[in-house]
Amino acid sequence: xxxxxxxxxxxxxxxxxxxxxxxxxxxxxxxxxxxxxxxxxxxxxxxxxxxxxxxxxxxxxxxxxxxxxxxxxxxxxxxxxxxxxxxxxxxxxxxxxxxxxxxxxxxxxxxxxxxxxxxxxxxxxxxxxxxxxxxxxxxxxxxxxxxxxxxxxxxxxxxxxxxxxxxxxxxxxxxxxxxxxxxxxxxxxxxxxxxxxxxxxxxxxxxxxxxxxxxxxxxxxxxxxxxxxxxxxxxxxxxxxxxxxxxxx
Amino acid sequence: xxxxxxxxxxxxxxxxxxxxxxxxxxxxxxxxxxxxxxxxxxxxxxxxxxxxxxxxxxxxxxxxxxxxxxxxxxxxxxxxxxxxxxxxxxxxxxxxxxxxxxxxxxxxxxxxxxxxxxxxxxxxxxxxxxxxxxxxxxxxxxxxxxxxxxxxxxxxxxxxxxxxxxxxxxxxxxxxxxxxxxxxxxxxxxxxxxxxxxxxxxxxxxxxxxxxxxxxxxxxxxxxxxxxxxxxxxxxxxxxxxxxxxxxxxxxxxxxxxxxxxxxxxxxxxxxxxxxxxxxxxxxxxxxxxxxxxxxxxxxxx
Numbered sequence: 001x002x003x004x005x006x007x008x009x010x011x012x013x014x015x016x017x018x019x020x021x022x023x024x025x026x027x028x029x030x031x032x033x034x035x036x037x038x039x040x041x042x043x044x045x046x047x048x049x050x051x052x053x054x055x056x057x058x059x060x061x062x063x064x065x066x067x068x069x070x071x072x073x074x075x076x077x078x079x080x081x082x083x084x085x086x087x088x089x090x091x092x093x094x095x096x097x098x099x100x101x102x103x104x105x106x107x108x109x110x111x112x113x114x115x116x117x118x119x120x121x122x123x124x125x126x127x128x129x130x131x132x133x134x135x136x137x138x139x140x141x142x143x144x145x146x147x148x149x150x151x152x153x154x155x156x157x158x159x160x161x162x163x164x165x166x167x168x169x170x171x172x173x174x175x176x177x178x179x180x181x182x183x184x185x186x187x188x189x190x191x192x193x194x195x196x197x198x199x200x201x202x203x204x205x206x207x208x209x210x211x212x213x214x215x216x217x218x219x220x221x222x223x224x225x226x227x228x229x230x231x232x233x234x235x236x237x238x239x240x241x242x243x244x245x246x247x248x249x
Numbered sequence: 250x251x252x253x254x255x256x257x258x259x260x261x262x263x264x265x266x267x268x269x270x271x272x273x274x275x276x277x278x279x280x281x282x283x284x285x286x287x288x289x290x291x292x293x294x295x296x297x298x299x300x301x302x303x304x305x306x307x308x309x310x311x312x313x314x315x316x317x318x319x320x321x322x323x324x325x326x327x328x329x330x331x332x333x334x335x336x337x338x339x340x341x342x343x344x345x346x347x348x349x350x351x352x353x354x355x356x357x358x359x360x361x362x363x364x365x366x367x368x369x370x371x372x373x374x375x376x377x378x379x380x381x382x383x384x385x386x387x388x389x390x391x392x393x394x395x396x397x398x399x400x401x402x403x404x405x406x407x408x409x410x411x412x413x414x415x416x417x418x419x420x421x422x423x424x425x426x427x428x429x430x431x432x433x434x435x436x437x438x439x440x441x442x443x444x445x446x447x448x449x450x451x452x453x454x455x456x457x458x459x460x461x462x463x464x465x466x467x468x469x470x471x472x473x474x475x476x477x478x479x480x481x482x483x484x485x486x487x488x489x490x491x492x493x494x495x496x497x498x499x500x501x502x503x504x505x506x507x508x509x510x511x512x513x514x515x516x517x518x519x520x521x522x523x524x525x526x527x528x529x530x531x532x533x534x535x536x537x538x539x540x541x542x543x544x545x546x547x548x549x550x551x
Contacts, residue, residue: 005351012348013339085335091301092329093352093400094321248302249262 002095006103007110009086010076014111025115029064030122033057036183048185050214054128058210059182061119061137062144066202069112069145070173073152074165077104081156087247097243101157105149105236112145113138123213131215136208143228144205150235151201157243181206201231250313252277252404252435253298258307260293267293269459271307275404280426280436282450284443284537286545290459291439292332295406298437299324312403325353328397332408332439334389336381342368342392343377346399353400360399370428371395372421387418394425404435411445423449443538453537457545467537474540476500476511478532480518483507485527494518504542511535 014021037053037060044052080086087100120137123129155168179193180186180202186194197203204224211218218224253275260268268290275281283291296302298309300320309316314323337345343364350360368374371391376384384392390410397405407426411419426449430436440446446453447467455463455470463470471477476499482490483506491508495501497517498510510518515532522530 002354005354008351009337009348012344016339084338085333086337088331089335089337089349089396090352092299092324092327092331092397093349094324094354095352096321 002099003103003106005095006090006100007107009090010080010104010107011110022118025064025068025111026118029060029067029115029119033060033119033122048210048214051128054123054213055210056183057119057123057128058137058213059180059206061116061123061141061209062180062202062205063177063182064119065112065116065141065144065205066148066173066177068115069108069148070152070169072108072111073104073149074156074159074168075162077108077153077156078159078162078165080104082159091247097247098240101153101236101240101243104156105146105153105239108149108152109142109145112149113142116141116145129213129215131212133212133215133217136212136218140205140208140212143208143225143232144201147201147205147228147231147235150232150239153239154235154242157239157246176200176202179203181210201228204228250277251275251310253281253309253311253437255294255298255309256307258294258297258309259305260290260297260302261305267459268297268304271456271459271461273298273454273461275435275437276452277435278430278433279451280430280438280449282446282453283437283439283456284441284446284453284541285439285456286441289456289545291456292408294456295408295437295439299327299329299406325400326403328400328402328405330390330393330397330405330407330410332412334393336389336392336396338381340381341377342373342379342381342384345381345392346396349396350399355400363399367395367398370398370425385418387414387421390414390418390422391425394422402434404437405429407436407438409440410438411440411442419445443536443541447537455541455544462544463540470540471535471537475535475543476513477535478512478515479535479539480510480512480515480522480530480532481507482510482522482528482530484529486525487528490521490525490528494521497521509539511539 033056037056041052041056047055090100091097117138120134124134155165159165179189179197180200186197186203204227208218208221208224251274253273255271255273258268258271259266271294283294285291297304298311298316300317300323303317311323312326316323337348340348346364346367347357347360364377368377371394373388373392411422414422423445426436438450450467452466453464453470454461463474465473487506487508491501491503494510498512500511502509512518519532522528
């Protein structure tokens with residue numbers, strides 16, 4: 001449980017910069033949600049039996065969660081590890097690199113979860129969903145945050161400079177967002193692209209959250225949970241392995 | 250109990266062996282100095298002793314705990330002042346101490362009453378609310394020292410603690426280090442400032458190319474390795490003077506445009522300088538720096 005001190009350190013910094021942090025994490029996704037949802041949505045027939053804005057809200061909740069997790073674990077994490085040498089200072093204490101990796105992943109996942117759950121709050125306030133089942137989106141958002149924090153931290157402990165993250169963001173995250181059913185049902189894509197989407201975590205996050213907004217239980221929920229948990233676990237193990245190597249040099 | 254003992258330490262990074270068989274024994278309550286030019290392996294030796302990296306060979310005991318196996322337990326009672334400051338820029342001065350204490354499992358309610366005395370010790374009384382980036386280099390160093398004391402350690406590692414500081418700041422750090430040894434703490438200091446080592450350390454080890462090449466008290470090192478008196482000479486005609494006095498001195502060396510003549514009795518040397526108005530000279534007792542340069546050579550290190 002020594003990772004708690006690392007988590008808490010990041011939490012205390014976040015609390016100091018609360019307003020700016022919440023604004024940057026929420027403004028973008030909410031502008032997108034209402035801009036596209038109401039603007040584009042006015043031209044669209046219902047999609048999968050729900051209004052376009054509700055359909056899109058599920059995708060946007062997961063995407064915003066993913067971005068918060070990724071930015072926190074990669075850019076902020078790299079700044080703490082590489083720029084500020086905060087990790088070096090922590091390692092003189094009775095903590096080891098595994099504690100730091102665990103603390104960083106769980107912190108980024110917590111922050112991402114807050115983004116996801118705030119968007120869910122907005123969705124409820126605007127009456128885009130009403131079933132109590134939407135509460136299931138809360139653990140789902142945490143899993144999405146955990147998966148992307150863990151994978152993001154692998155990038156962080158492998159990175160030698162900031163440019164490294166641009167490749168990950170541009171070549172991986174952006175295309176993934178396009179094929180994972182965020183803006184339109186993924187199934188209308190050619191079969192190979194659907195297969196790629198199903199191999200990546202975002203698709204499964206959307207598949208878990210979307211049905212709950214229209215008051216249904218997700219189908220094959222255990223598969224989606226398993227994929228997200230798998231990415232989290234594998235990301236955690238690999239991040240620790242690469243971090244140990246980096247810090248033994 | 251010996252606070253720190255290491256035997257046969259070896260560590261390579263890739264093809265480069267950085268530590269090549271180091272033996273160390275630090276006594277309780279002393280200030281032990283690890284001296285060496287840049288790249289001698291001092292910092293790597295410290296990191297090995299802290300259990301931050303694994304040795305390829307050798308064994309280490311830090312405060313009675315085997316390292317790296319139980320380095321975590323040992324580090325609960327150890328403080329570290331690293332070569333490069335890594336204070337947390339997202340926090341104020343006082344918050345840095347609070348947050349750092351948490352890494353040792355010390356609850357804020359236990360650290361809070363200690364913050365004022367720690368800041369006082371660091372000469373930062375009343376600066377608890379200051380942001381890190383408003384502090385001078387000397388203040389950051391002192392805060393790093395205070396931070397290393399949050400867990401009330403028995404042993405402190407200080408890696409070049411005064412590099413880059415002005416003389417005032419350096420003297421303050423020295424005075425505080427003396428106070429810490431007076432309180433019974435054990436200090437392990439790496440430095441390449443001979444004056445610092447001579448003033449602070451009861452015992453020293455001179456390290457070069459990953460090995461310890463001499464060990465002892467500053468006085469003993471000087472007595473064992475070098476003639477007691479030195480005459481430094483520079484100016485026009487210094488080369489000719491150097492040739493004349495070769496037979497009068499035990500050892501003569503030229504570095505840059507300065508000649509160093511070492512001898513037990515320097516009167517004959519000084520007589521040759523009488524009336525030589527082009528030559529400026531300085532007669533002084535031999536210092537640790539002379540020993541250091543003799544042992545590690547006068548080549549430039551990177």
